Amino acid sequence: MSESLYQEIILDHYKNPHGRGLREPFDAESHHVNPTCGDEITVRVSLDGEKVADVSYDGQGCSISQASASVLHELLTGESLDEAFATEAAFTQLMQGKGQVEPDEDVLGDGIAFAGVARYPARVKCALLSWMAFKDAAARALSGEEK
Amino acid sequence: MAHQAASPLDVDRIRKDFPILERRLAGDRPLTYLDSANTSQKPRPVLEALTEHYERHNANVARAVHQLGEESTAAYEGARDKIAAFIGSPSRDEVVFAKNASEALNLVANTLASGLAEDPRYRLGPGDEIVITEMEHHSNIVPWQLVAQRTGATLRWFGITEDGRLDLTALEELVNPRTKIVSLTYQSNLLGTVNPIQTVVEQARKVGALVLVDAAQAVPHMPVDVSTLGADLLAFTGHKMCGPTGIGVLWGRSEVLAALPPFLGGGEMIETVAMEGSTFAPVPHKFEAGTPPIAQAIGLGAAVDYLTGIGMDTIHQHEQVITAYALDRLRHVEGVTIVGPDSTVERGGTISFTVDGVHPHDVGQLLDEQGVAVRVGHHCARPICVRFGIPATTRASFYLYTTTAEIDAMVDGIEQVKRFFG
Ligand SMILES: Cc1ncc(COP(=O)(O)O)c(C=O)c1O
Numbered sequence: 001m002s003e004s005l006y007q008e009i010i011l012d013h014y015k016n017p018h019g020r021g022l023r024e025p026f027d028a029e030s031h032h033v034n035p036t037c038g039d040e041i042t043v044r045v046s047l048d049g050e051k052v053a054d055v056s057y058d059g060q061g062c063s064i065s066q067a068s069a070s071v072l073h074e075l076l077t078g079e080s081l082d083e084a085f086a087t088e089a090a091f092t093q094l095m096q097g098k099g100q101v102e103p104d105e106d107v108l109g110d111g112i113a114f115a116g117v118a119r120y121p122a123r124v125k126c127a128l129l130s131w132m133a134f135k136d137a138a139a140r141a142l143s144g145e146e147k
Numbered sequence: 148m149a150h151q152a153a154s155p156l157d158v159d160r161i162r163k164d165f166p167i168l169e170r171r172l173a174g175d176r177p178l179t180y181l182d183s184a185n186t187s188q189k190p191r192p193v194l195e196a197l198t199e200h201y202e203r204h205n206a207n208v209a210r211a212v213h214q215l216g217e218e219s220t221a222a223y224e225g226a227r228d229k230i231a232a233f234i235g236s237p238s239r240d241e242v243v244f245a246k247n248a249s250e251a252l253n254l255v256a257n258t259l260a261s262g263l264a265e266d267p268r269y270r271l272g273p274g275d276e277i278v279i280t281e282m283e284h285h286s287n288i289v290p291w292q293l294v295a296q297r298t299g300a301t302l303r304w305f306g307i308t309e310d311g312r313l314d315l316t317a318l319e320e321l322v323n324p325r326t327k328i329v330s331l332t333y334q335s336n337l338l339g340t341v342n343p344i345q346t347v348v349e350q351a352r353k354v355g356a357l358v359l360v361d362a363a364q365a366v367p368h369m370p371v372d373v374s375t376l377g378a379d380l381l382a383f384t385g386h387k388m389c390g391p392t393g394i395g396v397l398w399g400r401s402e403v404l405a406a407l408p409p410f411l412g413g414g415e416m417i418e419t420v421a422m423e424g425s426t427f428a429p430v431p432h433k434f435e436a437g438t439p440p441i442a443q444a445i446g447l448g449a450a451v452d453y454l455t456g457i458g459m460d461t462i463h464q465h466e467q468v469i470t471a472y473a474l475d476r477l478r479h480v481e482g483v484t485i486v487g488p489d490s491t492v493e494r495g496g497t498i499s500f501t502v503d504g505v506h507p508h509d510v511g512q513l514l515d516e517q518g519v520a521v522r523v524g525h526h527c528a529r530p531i532c533v534r535f536g537i538p539a540t541t542r543a544s545f546y547l548y549t550t551t552a553e554i555d556a557m558v559d560g561i562e563q564v565k566r567f568f569g
Binding site (some may be wrong): 004006011036037038039040060061062063064066120123126 | 371506507508510512523525529532538539567568
C-alpha cells in the first residue's frame with residue numbers, strides 16, 4: 001500500500017521525529033500554514049556566525065509534513081548557511097519536479113525518500129511546509145544580523 | 148449490529164443513472180464515492196439536458212428574436228419555474244440565478260453594505276449587528292467580515308455545543324433590536340448538524356431582523372419549503388444537488404428582493420440606461436447582470452426534475468438509513484471519534500471523524516488508494532476545527548446513490564489505515 005509515497009524512512013521520521021520542539025536561544029522564527037488542510041508549523045533558526053547552530057520546530061500535520069520537518073532538522077543543523085540554502089534549493093527542486101528529478105543522496109540524505117511525494121501534487125505542499133518556513137526564518141535571522 | 152431499517156430506495160437502479168459510478172480507478176479498483184457534500188455526481192438526464200441544449204437550442208437569452216433565442220429563453224425561464232416549485236416559492240420571480248451559493252451569499256452581504264437601499268432596514272452601518280454562527284462555511288463568514296469592515300457594523304456569532312449543536316442559550320441577547328440580519332446554515336457541511344431555523348426566525352421576527360439561510364447542504368438532501376420556513380432569503384448551489392457547476396440560486400421574499408439594490412451592473416439587469424444614470428429591471432432580472440449560465444440553469448432544472456421524480460422525502464429517508472448505518476459502524480471502530488451529533492436526530496448524511504494517531508491527510512490518502520473518496524481538511528469551516536481543538540477531520544458524505552456496502556468499504560479501509568500507521 002502506498003509504496004511510493006509512504007517510504008519506510010518517512011514513517012520512521014514521522015513516528016520518531018528528530019529535533020522536534022521549539023528551543024531557545026534563536027535568532028528568528030517563522031510560522032507557516034497550509035491553507036487547504038490547516039497544517040501548521042513553526043520553525044526557529046539559531047545561527048552561530050555563518051553556521052546553522054540549530055533548527056527547531058513544532059507543529060501539527062500529516063506524516064509527510066512532520067517527517068519532512070524532522071529530515072530538515074537533521075540535514076541543516078550544523079551546515080553553513082550557504083550549504084543549508086543549497087540543500088533547501090535541492091529539496092524544493094525535487095519536490096517540484098513532478099517525479100522527474102533524480103535526487104542526490106549526498107546532498108539530501110533521508111530527503112531522497114520524498115522523491116515519490118513529488119508525484120502527488122496535493123502532498124507537495126505538505127512536504128515543503130517546513131522548508132519554506134526555514135527559508136523565511138533564515139532570511140529574517142540574516143537581515144537581523146546585518147542591522 | 149443494531150437493527151437496520153430498510154431504505155425506501157432501489158439504490159441499484161438509481162446507481163445505473165450515474166455513469167461515473169461505474170468508473171474504475173487506477174489498479175482497476177471500483178469507485179466508492181463518499182464526497183457528495185463536496186460535489187454530487189450527475190445523473191444521465193442532467194448530462195443529456197446539457198448536451199441537448201448545446202446541440203439543438205444554443206442561443207443567448209432574452210435578447211434574440213430568432214427561434215433558437217426563444218427556445219433557449221423558454222428553457223432558461225422554464226428552469227426557474229421548476230426550481231421555484233421545488234422549494235415551494237410562492238412566485239417564480241423570487242428565484243434569482245447566481246453562479247453558486249457563495250455568490251448568492253455575497254449578493255446579500257454586498258447589497259446590504261452598499262448603502263444604496265432606500266429603506267434603512269436594508270442598509271448596514273455603524274451600530275448595526277450581523278449575526279452568524281461558528282459552524283458556517285467560509286462562504287457565509289468571510290463576506291460578512293468584509294462587509295462589517297466596510298460598513299462599521301459589528302459581526303457576532305452563535306457558538307457550538309460540545310455535541311455539535313448550535314448553542315442557542317444566548318439567542319435573545321445575540322438577536323436583538325440592533326440586529327439587521329442573521330445568516331446561518333441549515334445543515335453544517337462539517338458536522339452534519341441540522342439547525343432549528345424556525346427558532347431563530349421567531350426571535351428575528353420579534354426584533355425585525357432579516358434571516359438568510361445557507362441551504363447549500365439542505366436543499367439537496369431534504370424537502371425544503373420556503374413558504375413555511377419563515378426565512379427571508381435562502382441560498383443554495385446546483386452542483387451539490389445533481390446539477391452542473393456554475394449555477395446557484397438565491398431565493399428571496401418578493402418585498403425583500405425588491406428592496407435590495409442591484410449587485411452587479413451590466414446587460415439584462417436594466418430597464419433603461421442613460422449616460423446620467425440608469426433604472427433597473429424588476430426582480431429577478433435586476434440581480435442577473437450579463438449573459439447568465441444558461442445551460443447550467445437548464446441542467447439544474449433537469450436535476451430538480453430528477454430529484455422530484457424520486458421524491459425528496461424518499462431521498463431523505465434513504466440518507467437517514469445510510470447515516471444510521473455509518474454512525475453505528477464507525478462507533479465500533481476503535482480509535483475513531485465522530486465530530487458532530489452522534490445520532491440521526493436533526494443531522495444529515497455528512498459524518499466527520501478523527502482516527503487516533505493518524506492525520507486526516509494520511510487517512511484520506513490511504514483510503515484513496517483503496518478507491519474510497521472522502522474529503523479531508525477543515526472543509527472550509529475552520530472555526531469548527533478550532534472549536535473542537537482539532538487540526539482537521541476526515542469527512543464521509545452520502546447521497547441517494549450511497550450504499551451500505553460503500554460504508555463497509557470505508558470502514559475496512561480505516562482498519563487498514565490503522566494497521567499501516569499502527
Ligand atoms: C454549507 C455550505 N455553504 C456554502 C457552500 C459554498 O458552495 P459553492 O462553493 O458552490 O459556492 C458550501 C459548499 O462548498 C457549503 O457546504
